[in-house]
Amino acid sequence: xxDPSLASFLDVDADHPFPIQNLPYGVFTPPETTVPRAGxxxxxxxxxxxxxxDDGLFDAxxxxxxxxxxxxxxxxxxxxxxxxxxxxxxxxxxxxxxDTPELRDDAALRERVLHPRADxxxxxxxxxxxYTDFYSSKQHATNVGTMFRGAENxxxxxxxxxxxxxxxxxxxxILSGRDVRRPxxxxxxNDDEPPVFGPTQLLDFELETGFFVGxxxxxxxxxxxxxxxxxxxxxxxxxDWSARxxxxxxxxxxxxxxxxxxxxxxxxxxxxMAALEPFRTEGPxxxxxxxxxxxxxxxxxxxxxxxxxxxxxxMSSPHTVCxxxxxxLYWTMRQQLAHHTTNGCNARPxxxxxxxxxxxxxxASYGSMLELSWRGEKPVPLPGxxxxxxxxxxxxxxxxGYAEGNxxxxxxxxxxxxxxxxxxx
Amino acid sequence: xxDPSLASFLDVDADHPFPIQNLPYGVFTPPETTVPRAGxxxxxxxxxxxxxxDDGLFDAxxxxxxxxxxxxxxxxxxxxxxxxxxxxxxxxxxxxxxDTPELRDDAALRERVLHPRADxxxxxxxxxxxYTDFYSSKQHATNVGTMFRGAENxxxxxxxxxxxxxxxxxxxxILSGRDVRRPxxxxxxNDDEPPVFGPTQLLDFELETGFFVGxxxxxxxxxxxxxxxxxxxxxxxxxDWSARxxxxxxxxxxxxxxxxxxxxxxxxxxxxMAALEPFRTEGPxxxxxxxxxxxxxxxxxxxxxxxxxxxxxxMSSPHTVCxxxxxxLYWTMRQQLAHHTTNGCNARPxxxxxxxxxxxxxxASYGSMLELSWRGEKPVPLPGxxxxxxxxxxxxxxxxGYAEGNxxxxxxxxxxxxxxxxxxx
Numbered sequence: 001x002x003d004p005s006l007a008s009f010l011d012v013d014a015d016h017p018f019p020i021q022n023l024p025y026g027v028f029t030p031p032e033t034t035v036p037r038a039g040x041x042x043x044x045x046x047x048x049x050x051x052x053x054d055d056g057l058f059d060a061x062x063x064x065x066x067x068x069x070x071x072x073x074x075x076x077x078x079x080x081x082x083x084x085x086x087x088x089x090x091x092x093x094x095x096x097x098x099d100t101p102e103l104r105d106d107a108a109l110r111e112r113v114l115h116p117r118a119d120x121x122x123x124x125x126x127x128x129x130x131y132t133d134f135y136s137s138k139q140h141a142t143n144v145g146t147m148f149r150g151a152e153n154x155x156x157x158x159x160x161x162x163x164x165x166x167x168x169x170x171x172x173x174i175l176s177g178r179d180v181r182r183p184x185x186x187x188x189x190n191d192d193e194p195p196v197f198g199p200t201q202l203l204d205f206e207l208e209t210g211f212f213v214g215x216x217x218x219x220x221x222x223x224x225x226x227x228x229x230x231x232x233x234x235x236x237x238x239x240d241w242s243a244r245x246x247x248x249x250x251x252x253x254x255x256x257x258x259x260x261x262x263x264x265x266x267x268x269x270x271x272x273m274a275a276l277e278p279f280r281t282e283g284p285x286x287x288x289x290x291x292x293x294x295x296x297x298x299x300x301x302x303x304x305x306x307x308x309x310x311x312x313x314x315m316s317s318p319h320t321v322c323x324x325x326x327x328x329l330y331w332t333m334r335q336q337l338a339h340h341t342t343n344g345c346n347a348r349p350x351x352x353x354x355x356x357x358x359x360x361x362x363x364a365s366y367g368s369m370l371e372l373s374w375r376g377e378k379p380v381p382l383p384g385x386x387x388x389x390x391x392x393x394x395x396x397x398x399x400x401g402y403a404e405g406n407x408x409x410x411x412x413x414x415x416x417x418x419x420x421x422x423x424x425x
Numbered sequence: 426x427x428d429p430s431l432a433s434f435l436d437v438d439a440d441h442p443f444p445i446q447n448l449p450y451g452v453f454t455p456p457e458t459t460v461p462r463a464g465x466x467x468x469x470x471x472x473x474x475x476x477x478x479d480d481g482l483f484d485a486x487x488x489x490x491x492x493x494x495x496x497x498x499x500x501x502x503x504x505x506x507x508x509x510x511x512x513x514x515x516x517x518x519x520x521x522x523x524d525t526p527e528l529r530d531d532a533a534l535r536e537r538v539l540h541p542r543a544d545x546x547x548x549x550x551x552x553x554x555x556y557t558d559f560y561s562s563k564q565h566a567t568n569v570g571t572m573f574r575g576a577e578n579x580x581x582x583x584x585x586x587x588x589x590x591x592x593x594x595x596x597x598x599i600l601s602g603r604d605v606r607r608p609x610x611x612x613x614x615n616d617d618e619p620p621v622f623g624p625t626q627l628l629d630f631e632l633e634t635g636f637f638v639g640x641x642x643x644x645x646x647x648x649x650x651x652x653x654x655x656x657x658x659x660x661x662x663x664x665d666w667s668a669r670x671x672x673x674x675x676x677x678x679x680x681x682x683x684x685x686x687x688x689x690x691x692x693x694x695x696x697x698m699a700a701l702e703p704f705r706t707e708g709p710x711x712x713x714x715x716x717x718x719x720x721x722x723x724x725x726x727x728x729x730x731x732x733x734x735x736x737x738x739x740m741s742s743p744h745t746v747c748x749x750x751x752x753x754l755y756w757t758m759r760q761q762l763a764h765h766t767t768n769g770c771n772a773r774p775x776x777x778x779x780x781x782x783x784x785x786x787x788x789a790s791y792g793s794m795l796e797l798s799w800r801g802e803k804p805v806p807l808p809g810x811x812x813x814x815x816x817x818x819x820x821x822x823x824x825x826g827y828a829e830g831n832x833x834x835x836x837x838x839x840x841x842x843x844x845x846x847x848x849x850x
Contacts, residue, residue, distance in 0.1 A: 130594055158620075161613075166591070169555060169592055169770060184767060185767055195716065219597055220687075253676070255676075256679065257590055262768040262769045291620065339683070342610055343683040344597075344608050345594060345683065346597055
C-alpha cells in the first residue's frame with residue numbers, strides 16, 4: 001500500500017508531504033466553478049475524484065451511482081467501509097504511477113482532473129457531527145496536573161485506567177488559514193476579588209492530531225477494540241486553541257467549555273490510515289494493564305513527527321518552538337474509539353476525535369505554551385530579543401506533521417492560524 | 426399571540442396540551458408516503474405545513490420558493506428570523522380559528538392537510554449540530570454538591586457567577602418513545618480495588634427542558650443578552666439519562682462523558698417561545714448580581730409545571746415521583762445563550778441547549794433519582810411494596826410539562842423511554 005518504490009509520473013520531491021504513497025483526501029473548488037468536490041493531493045496538484053468517477057475511471061459501479069466524491073464533504077465516502085477505501089486508494093495509485101499510461105498520456109483528461117494546488121480553493125473537508133477531545137498524553141496530563149495540583153497529585157486516579165476525554169464544540173472547528181479572534185470571557189484573576197469580563201490574557205495553542213470516524217455504529221452497539229481500526233478513516237492535525245484563564249475559572253466540575261469553543265483549527269488534508277500503516281510502532285508501556293475492552297494485539301501507536309512554529313509580527317519567518325511525536329501518546333486511537341462507544345454511544349461518519357495535547361518527555365517537546373513557558377515562569381525565547389509566555393495579537397501558529405519513510409514522506413501539511421485582537425462587547 | 430379567547434374549529438379540550446394557543450412544531454410522515462415534513466400539533470391532529478405552503482396558503486413568497494417545511498427537519502425554518510416565525514404562527518392561528526372558513530369549510534383541503542395524530546409517524550424534529558447541557562438549577566447543584574462534597578462546599582465558587590455548562594453528545598439525542606439500553610462501562614465501586622467493567626448499577630433520569638437555537642451567529646460575533654430572545658426558537662422536554670457510577674469515575678477533570686452519552690431523550694413537539702410568552706415570570710433572586718453581559722431587563726423565567734412519572738414492570742399505570750417547575754432555574758435561557766457565545770462561539774440553527782436537572786426547593790421536586798433517593802439512602806416508595814433508588818430494567822420514565830393558561834394549557838406532551846437490559850460485550 002505504501003511501497004517506497006512507487007513513483008508517479010508527476011514530479012514529487014522526496015521531502016514533499018504529498019507523494020503517491022500518501023494521497024490524502026480533501027474537498028476543493030476548482031477555478032471557474034463554485035461546486036466543491038473531493039480530491040486527493042499529489043505533489044503540488046489536486047486530483048479531482050468527482051470527475052474521475054463520473055468518467056468511469058473507478059471500477060466500482062456503486063461509486064458511479066452514489067457519486068460520493070461529488071459532494072461538499074467527504075462524509076459519504078467515509079461512510080463506506082474500509083474495503084471500499086482500499087479499492088479507491090489502490091486504483092488512484094495505479095492511475096498515478098509512472099508506468100500507467102491511462103492518465104499520464106491523456107492530456108485532455110489531465111487538464112480536466114489535475115489542478116495546480118495554487119489554483120483551487122480548499123474547504124473544511126468534513127461535516128463534523130460530533131467532536132471529541134481526548135487527553136491521552138501522559139506527559140501533558142502530568143505537566144498540567146503538576147502545575148495546578150503539585151507533583152504528588154499530578155495524575156488523577158482514573159487517568160491510567162481509561163482514556164479521559166470530553167465532548168468539544170463541533171461548530172467552531174475551522175479550516176487551516178482562517179484567523180482566530182482572541183476570545184472574551186469571564187475570568188477571576190484574583191481569588192479575593194469578583195470575576196471580571198474581558199479578553200483572555202492566557203491564549204494558547206494545543207498541538208494535537210485527530211482522526212475521523214469512517215463507518216459508524218448504531219446506538220447501543222459498541223465498536224470493539226478489535227473492530228476499531230476498520231472504523232478509522234484517516235488523520236489530521238488539530239490545534240485546540242485554548243484560553244487558559246477562561247478555562248481555569250469555568251471548568252470545575254463539568255470540564256472545559258468556553259475556554260476552548262471559540263476555535264479549533266484542522267489541517268485540510270485527511271491522511272488515510274493506509275498511508276500510515278508502515279509507521280505503526282509500539283508506543284509507551286502501559287502500567288497497569290488496562291481492562292480487557294481496552295486490550296488488543298499488535299502495535300497501534302504511530303511514528304509521526306510533529307512541530308509547532310510560531311511567527312510573531314516582528315519576525316520575518318516562523319521559528320520552531322516544539323518538536324513532538326504521536327508515538328508519545330499513552331492511549332491509542334483504537335482504545336479511544338472502543339472506549340467512546342463502549343456505553344453504546346453511536347459514532348457517525350465524519351466524527352472527529354482528537355488526541356489531546358501531545359507532549360513528549362523533554363521540555364522542547366511540550367505541546368502548548370502553558371507547558372513550554374511553565375505557566376509563564378519561563379518565557380520561551382524567540383529570535384531577536386522577543387519572548388513569549390502566551391500568544392499575543394498578530395502571532396501566527398503553524399502545526400506540521402510527517403512520517404519519514406524510506407525515500408518519501410507522508411506529510412500532513414499544516415494547520416495554521418493567526419491571532420486577531422479581541423473585540424469584546 | 427396567545428389570546429385565551431382564541432378557539433379552533435377543531436374541538437380541543439381545555440386540558441389538552443395542544444390548543445390553538447400552542448401550535449408546537451414537529452416533523453412527521455403521513456400515512457401512505459415515506460416523505461417526512463414539518464407540521465404543527467392541534468388537538469389530536471397534525472397540520473401538514475408542507476402541503477399548506479405548496480398550496481400557497483402562506484402569504485410569504487419566500488416561503489414558497491425555499492420550501493422550509495418540505496424538509497426532514499425543522500432546521501431551515503428555524504434558520505429564518507423571529508419575524509418569519511411570528512408571521513407563520515399568526516397565519517396558522519387565523520387558518521385554524523372558529524371564524525375562518527378557508528380551511529374549516531374546505532373538506533378536500535382538510536383531508537389533505539389534517540391528519541389524525543394516531544395515523545402519522547413522528548420523528549426527531551431537528552438535526553442537532555451541537556448539544557449543550559447547562560447546570561442551571563441551584564437546588565440541583567447544591568444537592569449534588571452536598572452529597573459528594575458536604576454542605577459547606579456544595580456550590581463551586583464559579584456557580585453563582587456564570588451558567589456552568591458542558592458540551593454533550595449530539596449523536597445520541599433520540600426521540601421520545603425509543604427504548605434506552607442500560608449502558609456498560611468502566612466504574613470503580615471500591616476505591617481500594619481496581620476498576621471493573623460491566624452494566625451501570627446507578628442508572629438515572631434527569632428532568633430538564635431545552636431550547637433550540639433559531640437563527641445563529643457568525644463565529645467571532647457573540648449574541649448579546651438583549652438579542653438572545655430573538656434567537657431562541659422554542660422548547661422541548663429533555664431527559665438526560667445518566668449512569669452515575671460511570672460518570673463518577675470518569676468525570677474528573679474534564680467533565681461528564683460516557684456517563685451521559687448513551688442516550689438523551691427529547692419530546693417530539695417544539696413549543697414556540699411565542700406560546701410561552703404569557704408565562705414569563707420573575708425567577709429567583711440572583712445574588713451576587715451577575716456581570717453586565719449577563720444582565721437584562723424584564724422577566725425571563727417561565728412558569729412551566731414539570732412532572733416525572735415512573736412505571737415499573739409490576740405497575741399497571743405510571744406514578745408521579747417528581748413535580749417541579751422551570752421557574753426554579755437560576756440562570757435563564759437568554760443568559761445561557763449570551764454566555765455560550767460571548768467567546769465568539771457560533772451557535773447554529775437547531776443547536777440544542779438544555780437546562781440541566783431542574784430541582785425545586787422541596788424534596789418532592791427533585792429532578793433525578795440521585796436526589797429523590799439521596800444517593801440510595803432514602804429509596805423512593807412506589808405503589809404496592811416497591812421502592813426505587815435508581816432505575817431498573819423494564820422501568821419506564823415519562824416526563825411531562827405544561828403551562829397553565831386561563832382556560833387552556835400550553836403542553837409539551839411527553840418525553841418517554843423504557844430501560845432495556847444491558848448487553849455488555
